[in-house]
Amino acid sequence: MLEVQQLYRSYRGIPAIENVSFKVAAGEIVGFLGPNGAGKSTTVKIVTGMLRPNDGRVLFEGQDIAKDMVAFRAAFGYVPEEAHLYTYLSGLEYLQLVGRLRGMDEALIEAKATRLLKLLNLESWQYSPISSYSKGMRQRVLIAAALLHDPKLLIFDEPLSGLDVVSGRLFKDLLELLAAEGKAVLYISHVLEVVEQVCDRVIVIAKGKVLADSPPSDLVKLMSLPNLESVFAQLVKQQDTRAVAQQMVEAMRITHV
Amino acid sequence: MHNLIQKLINRLPLDFRILCRQFMLRVIDLEALSIQADVTGFLGQFAGVLIMLSLVHSLVTYVGFVSMGDPQARLGFCLHMEHHLIATMMLVVGLFTVLSWDATFPDRRDVMVLSPLPVAPHTILSAKVSASAAVLGIAILTLNCASGFVVPFLVGVLHGTPWSFYQSLAAYWIAIVGASAFLYCSVLTIQGFTALLLPRRMFLRLSAILQLAAFGLFLAVYFLEPTLSSPDAMAAPENQGLLACLPSYWFFALFNQLNGTLPAGFTWLAVRAWIGFAIAICGAAASLLLCYVRTMKKTIEEPDLVPGARGLHWMPWFGGSLKTAIALFSIRSLTRSRQHRVAFSFYLAFVFGIALSLLRDELASGAASEITVGFLISTFMMMTFAVFGLRSVFALPVSLTANWVLRTTQLRSSEKYIAATRGSLLLFAAMPAWLLSAGLAFHLRPASQVAAHLAILALLGWILAELCLIGFYKVPFTCSYLPGKSNIQLVFWAFFIVCLPLAVWIAEIELDALHHALKFACMAAVFAATALGLFGFNGFRARSAVLYFEELPEEVITTLKLSA
Numbered sequence: 001m002l003e004v005q006q007l008y009r010s011y012r013g014i015p016a017i018e019n020v021s022f023k024v025a026a027g028e029i030v031g032f033l034g035p036n037g038a039g040k041s042t043t044v045k046i047v048t049g050m051l052r053p054n055d056g057r058v059l060f061e062g063q064d065i066a067k068d069m070v071a072f073r074a075a076f077g078y079v080p081e082e083a084h085l086y087t088y089l090s091g092l093e094y095l096q097l098v099g100r101l102r103g104m105d106e107a108l109i110e111a112k113a114t115r116l117l118k119l120l121n122l123e124s125w126q127y128s129p130i131s132s133y134s135k136g137m138r139q140r141v142l143i144a145a146a147l148l149h150d151p152k153l154l155i156f157d158e159p160l161s162g163l164d165v166v167s168g169r170l171f172k173d174l175l176e177l178l179a180a181e182g183k184a185v186l187y188i189s190h191v192l193e194v195v196e197q198v199c200d201r202v203i204v205i206a207k208g209k210v211l212a213d214s215p216p217s218d219l220v221k222l223m224s225l226p227n228l229e230s231v232f233a234q235l236v237k238q239q240d241t242r243a244v245a246q247q248m249v250e251a252m253r254i255t256h257v
Numbered sequence: 258m259h260n261l262i263q264k265l266i267n268r269l270p271l272d273f274r275i276l277c278r279q280f281m282l283r284v285i286d287l288e289a290l291s292i293q294a295d296v297t298g299f300l301g302q303f304a305g306v307l308i309m310l311s312l313v314h315s316l317v318t319y320v321g322f323v324s325m326g327d328p329q330a331r332l333g334f335c336l337h338m339e340h341h342l343i344a345t346m347m348l349v350v351g352l353f354t355v356l357s358w359d360a361t362f363p364d365r366r367d368v369m370v371l372s373p374l375p376v377a378p379h380t381i382l383s384a385k386v387s388a389s390a391a392v393l394g395i396a397i398l399t400l401n402c403a404s405g406f407v408v409p410f411l412v413g414v415l416h417g418t419p420w421s422f423y424q425s426l427a428a429y430w431i432a433i434v435g436a437s438a439f440l441y442c443s444v445l446t447i448q449g450f451t452a453l454l455l456p457r458r459m460f461l462r463l464s465a466i467l468q469l470a471a472f473g474l475f476l477a478v479y480f481l482e483p484t485l486s487s488p489d490a491m492a493a494p495e496n497q498g499l500l501a502c503l504p505s506y507w508f509f510a511l512f513n514q515l516n517g518t519l520p521a522g523f524t525w526l527a528v529r530a531w532i533g534f535a536i537a538i539c540g541a542a543a544s545l546l547l548c549y550v551r552t553m554k555k556t557i558e559e560p561d562l563v564p565g566a567r568g569l570h571w572m573p574w575f576g577g578s579l580k581t582a583i584a585l586f587s588i589r590s591l592t593r594s595r596q597h598r599v600a601f602s603f604y605l606a607f608v609f610g611i612a613l614s615l616l617r618d619e620l621a622s623g624a625a626s627e628i629t630v631g632f633l634i635s636t637f638m639m640m641t642f643a644v645f646g647l648r649s650v651f652a653l654p655v656s657l658t659a660n661w662v663l664r665t666t667q668l669r670s671s672e673k674y675i676a677a678t679r680g681s682l683l684l685f686a687a688m689p690a691w692l693l694s695a696g697l698a699f700h701l702r703p704a705s706q707v708a709a710h711l712a713i714l715a716l717l718g719w720i721l722a723e724l725c726l727i728g729f730y731k732v733p734f735t736c737s738y739l740p741g742k743s744n745i746q747l748v749f750w751a752f753f754i755v756c757l758p759l760a761v762w763i764a765e766i767e768l769d770a771l772h773h774a775l776k777f778a779c780m781a782a783v784f785a786a787t788a789l790g791l792f793g794f795n796g797f798r799a800r801s802a803v804l805y806f807e808e809l810p811e812e813v814i815t816t817l818k819l820s821a
Binding site for chain 2: 048049050069070073074076078080082084085086087088089090093096097098099100101102103104106124125126127128129132145
């Protein structure tokens with residue numbers, strides 16, 4: 001369904017991503033992992049059409065999205081990493097805005113928005129301004145907005161950020177049901193435990209390059225490591241966190257220079 | 258001198274200095290400005306406008322004074338200008354209080370950020386008061402930088418002694434500062450006690466209404482108050498009640514008292530100024546102290562989440578889902594964002610100012626009257642201020658980071674978005690200005706001429722909306738804003754130099770055309786053709802237009818201009 005081919009993007013000559021390629025099929029949940037600054041956000045911006053690559057292309061159902069961006073935009077739902085919303089709107093008003101921008105029927109927007117807000121435990125606050133919402137509540141509004149138009153492709157960028165345990169569990173169940181519905185899901189997260197549980201495949205990216213693209217169980221088996229977290233640390237050559245933590249404590253203790 | 262000031266500043270506590278600077282910059286919301294935002298430059302431009310006003314005012318005063326030969330006429334002229342300056346200063350301070358509404362009181366952000374830090378509440382209070390006083394002081398100085406010397410000089414010339422200039426100078430500045438402080442502190446007192454007496458949430462809702470009410474009151478008083486500055490008008494028994502109610506005349510009397518030119522019968526007016534000043538200062542001090550003791554605590558104690566009431570759930574339809582989305586987004590941004598509300602109020606001030614002047618003339622004339630050139634010019638100017646004002650506010654972003662939703666949901670052509678923006682301009686600027694003009698024309702006769710003028714005005718509104726849309730390929734409130742790009746002074750003076758004579762010229766042609774059917778038909782045809790031409794031109798360009806959300810090219814933003 002979604003195919004990313006040889007993406008390359010640089011900022012002032014410095015490559016942010018190089019030759020990034022992967023596929024997400026219908027009914028598949030693909031995890032997209034990488035340390036900070038690995039190129040995840042750049043990739044997601046290109047995939048959502050907000051940024052143009054210097055080279056490479058993104059295909060959706062076999063068509064280059066650059067050739068028909070409108071059709072692509074109509075087909076995907078997106079939950080960004082940060083819950084940036086128009087905070088002076090209420091939760092319901094925000095969903096109405098998104099529905100109208102997507103050209104949905106007014107009665108349908110009303111019915112779906114109120115139902116989704118109710119299911120996400122936001123019914124009591126649907127008329128309150130988003131500025132008064134907690135981080136988790138804002139995240140739930142974003143999830144509702146992404147589902148509102150029944151998209152074929154869903155891109156979730158750190159969707160569990162700020163969600164409580166119950167909402168987190170609900171979201172994991174939702175992911176599985178969405179995949180069962182035939183939706184393609186690109187799931188970007190730092191919570192490796194969840195990724196290991198729900199994703200069919202995992203793509204690991206570091207320094208702008210794809211390092212691995214396999215089912216989590218295969219990766220664990222192949223590298224003979226106990227879990228995905230260890231695999232991730234091995235792949236991205238994670239720094240010695242203990243040593244860095246020790247240096248931070250020492251820096252904290254400095255009283256004069 | 259600079260070193261001395263720097264040494265004095267350095268002797269102040271560090272936390273006070275940091276907070277004071279921070280609060281001063283808060284007059285403009287940094288988050289709404291784009292990456293090249295230069296707040297001090299932005300404020301400097303506003304100060305420049307005030308300085309220019311002062312220079313123009315001084316020039317007019319001096320030329321007017323010199324052209325009069327009779328000493329009595331000169332005295333009357335000076336008294337009139339003196340009162341006019343005090344009233345204008347009070348209006349500017351009033352508008353400043355509207356612009357910096359709530360800025361002197363601790364908001365939730367201050368409480369949440371500063372409470373965990375080792376900063377005493379009295380430091381926050383003194384920093385806020387100092388920041389407000391500094392900005393207010395700059396406004397007073399800039400608006401009086403020329404007239405503050407010219408008017409006392411002319412008054413001194415009338416008295417003919419070297420000492421009288423210095424006396425007038427001191428009297429002038431004391432009266433101006435006193436009038437400004439009186440108004441500013443009165444507003445603070447009302448705000449402070451409302452915050453103390455009402456529950457926090459109710460106060461926050463009422464505060465927005467109070468802000469607009471204060472705005473309307475300042476304008477209404479400025480434009481509707483009668484001219485009573487001549488000795489005869491002040492002495493008339495029927496004017497005594499009005500003089501007692503209008504603070505600008507209290508401080509006018511105070512100036513004359515300090516200058517030694519106040520007739521004995523008007524000492525009571527100057528006494529009112531002193532009493533009003535003392536009450537306002539004490540009230541503001543008490544309310545501020547109480548607020549910092551109680552409001553900060555109340556803000557921390559209030560629950561983070563409170564379910565909202567459904568309220569009035571009005572769902573108007575504007576002829577298509579995109580048009581409805583953009584129209585509702587525009588009106589909600591305009592009414593719910595304090596910054597945008599205040600920015601638009603600045604332009605509405607001119608609209609209502611003109612409308613109130615017309616209303617005053619109508620009330621004075623009483624019976625039904627004919628359409629005049631003045632009326633036509635006024636309605637043209639109202640329409641111009643409303644449409645151009647909304648267009649300029651549309652350019653201010655409401656939340657740049659939230660724009661991703663508009664980028665990822667753009668399923669229709671840019672042409673449709675631009676059409677929706679046109680709809681919002683017509684609906685929220687042109688139509689209200691037209692309705693206001695129609696209401697003000699209610700007593701004018703004959704009705705056929707009124708209807709004809711309203712038709713021309715509607716076409717003018719359309720033309721202005723189309724002019725505003727040239728090159729404006731944006732969704733309202735979503736594109737970054739570069740203050741340096743739109744030179745306020747240039748726009749402001751260009752507006753007066755170009756639009757006002759143009760309005761006078763068109764009004765004179767229209768007044769003649771209203772009496773001749775053929776001429777009117779020609780004029781209406783020219784307006785309609787212009788509107789249609791601009792509509793076609795915008796439509797043609799919109800077909801190939803691309804909506805943009807950043808004033809700067811993407812490359813400049815993503816590379817942080819490192820190559821520059």
